[in-house]
Amino acid sequence: MMTLPHWESPPDDLGAAIREVKTALRARIASSGRTVDEVFTVVEGRIDAAVEQVEAAKARGEEVWPVIRYDDIAAGTVSSEQFDLVRRRGCLVVRGHFEREQALGWDRDIVRYVEGNRFFENYRGPGDDFFGSVGSKPEIYPIYWSPAQMQARQSERMAAVQAFLNSQWKHESGGTTWFDPQRDSLYPDRIRRRPEGADSGGLGTHLDPGTLDLWLTSAYQKAFRHLFDGSVEQYDPWDPAYRTAGPQYPGSTMCSAFRTFQGWTALSDMDHDQGVLHTVPIPEAMAYLMLRPLLSDVPDDDMCGVTVNQVFPANEKWHPLLMRALTGIPDVKAGDSVWWHADMIHSVAPVTNQRGWGNVMYIPAAPWCPRNERYAAEVREAFRTGSSPSDFPEEHYERDWADRFQPADLNETGRHGLGLS
Numbered sequence: 001m002m003t004l005p006h007w008e009s010p011p012d013d014l015g016a017a018i019r020e021v022k023t024a025l026r027a028r029i030a031s032s033g034r035t036v037d038e039v040f041t042v043v044e045g046r047i048d049a050a051v052e053q054v055e056a057a058k059a060r061g062e063e064v065w066p067v068i069r070y071d072d073i074a075a076g077t078v079s080s081e082q083f084d085l086v087r088r089r090g091c092l093v094v095r096g097h098f099e100r101e102q103a104l105g106w107d108r109d110i111v112r113y114v115e116g117n118r119f120f121e122n123y124r125g126p127g128d129d130f131f132g133s134v135g136s137k138p139e140i141y142p143i144y145w146s147p148a149q150m151q152a153r154q155s156e157r158m159a160a161v162q163a164f165l166n167s168q169w170k171h172e173s174g175g176t177t178w179f180d181p182q183r184d185s186l187y188p189d190r191i192r193r194r195p196e197g198a199d200s201g202g203l204g205t206h207l208d209p210g211t212l213d214l215w216l217t218s219a220y221q222k223a224f225r226h227l228f229d230g231s232v233e234q235y236d237p238w239d240p241a242y243r244t245a246g247p248q249y250p251g252s253t254m255c256s257a258f259r260t261f262q263g264w265t266a267l268s269d270m271d272h273d274q275g276v277l278h279t280v281p282i283p284e285a286m287a288y289l290m291l292r293p294l295l296s297d298v299p300d301d302d303m304c305g306v307t308v309n310q311v312f313p314a315n316e317k318w319h320p321l322l323m324r325a326l327t328g329i330p331d332v333k334a335g336d337s338v339w340w341h342a343d344m345i346h347s348v349a350p351v352t353n354q355r356g357w358g359n360v361m362y363i364p365a366a367p368w369c370p371r372n373e374r375y376a377a378e379v380r381e382a383f384r385t386g387s388s389p390s391d392f393p394e395e396h397y398e399r400d401w402a403d404r405f406q407p408a409d410l411n412e413t414g415r416h417g418l419g420l421s
């Protein structure tokens with residue numbers, strides 16, 4: 001099979017590279033004996049059926065998001081029906097992941113930590129334009145090393161849930177072990193505290209796994225090989241092959257780590273209509289998103305609006321079928337956690353005059369693999385110096401905060417996650 005043109009760093013002329021790769025991808029698909037339109041019709045049929053299932057579940061008044069009790073994950077008593085639903089929907093709520101009092105205590109600890117270190121007096125404004133801010137106080141705190149966050153990241157309960165989530169993916173295929181589902185890499189991320197009464201515009205529908213690199217780099221061309229060689233029926237959104245070693249284009253939106261699931265842990269109660277997370281709960285939708293730009297109604301130098309340095313947009317213009325399935329989380333309580341397949345479309349609904357707080361710690365599932373091992377070296381350095389991790393804006397608020405989490409407080413899981421043992 002002919003090799004595809006590829007760019008291991010962002011091409012200077014994006015339009016020219018897009019034109020070139022589209023021509024090559026269309027030719028490769030055509031060499032399977034089916035046209036791009038025929039292959040896309042197969043994908044569309046499958047996604048259409050999944051969208052109709054979601055719509056039918058809503059019409060019946062059922063919860064679209066699977067809700068699984070932490071106690072069932074810990075005891076290994078998750079039913080096969082629940083497993084099936086997680087695989088089908090690609091998202092879940094873990095009910096009672098942490099004791100409510102533990103989560104509320106962490107929320108208070110974070111407030112003490114940032115106030116005690118005069119964070120609000122020193123706050124210089126958002127380091128990136130991803131999220132707006134509320135009044136003079138930020139909504140997203142660029143704080144990474146509070147004792148509360150690290151205690152959650154290295155907790156036995158977090159490790160158990162991450163192992164459960166990582167295991168939804170096929171960690172071995174074609175004779176290669178792509179990652180270790182039992183060991184997570186403790187990916188440090190920020191916190192969000194959105195106060196009572198807040199107005200927030202939310203975040204539009206987008207996805208996080210990459211941008212043009214998903215079509216243009218050799219590793220992703222291999223990862224999405226079944227979409228690009230006409231064997232689309234074999235595409236498996238739970239197969240991590242070729243995704244756990246390769247590079248990603250640099251930029252303010254990059255995530256250096258391979259994540260099986262994105263996630264956050266609730267530190268306050270949040271009702272379903274208070275500006276919460278939504279997803280398009282269909283992991284296979286990635287096939288639609290990757291093939292849609294190859295159809296003839298999209299300009300030759302355009303990937304349905306995907307470009308470098310901005311999140312991958314999903315929208316009514318190019319993906320109206322997918323948008324029909326957008327579904328919010330149910331009510332969550334402090335201590336519950338929320339997870340979604342790392343390739344899935346998600347958004348945050350707008351809210352005005354929010355009832356109650358909306359507080360979360362972002363903690364994903366990012367299993368140990370060559371890519372995450374490489375990033376762990378950056379994380380260790382950021383941890384040692386109290387710096388912002390290299391995937392995030394260089395804000396470094398915590399460098400001289402004496403009460404940040406200390407190396408002596410690491411347990412076995414924490415040391416493993418950072419690659420220290």
Ligand SMILES: [Fe+2]
Binds near residue numbers: 207208346
């Ligand atoms: Fe996102």
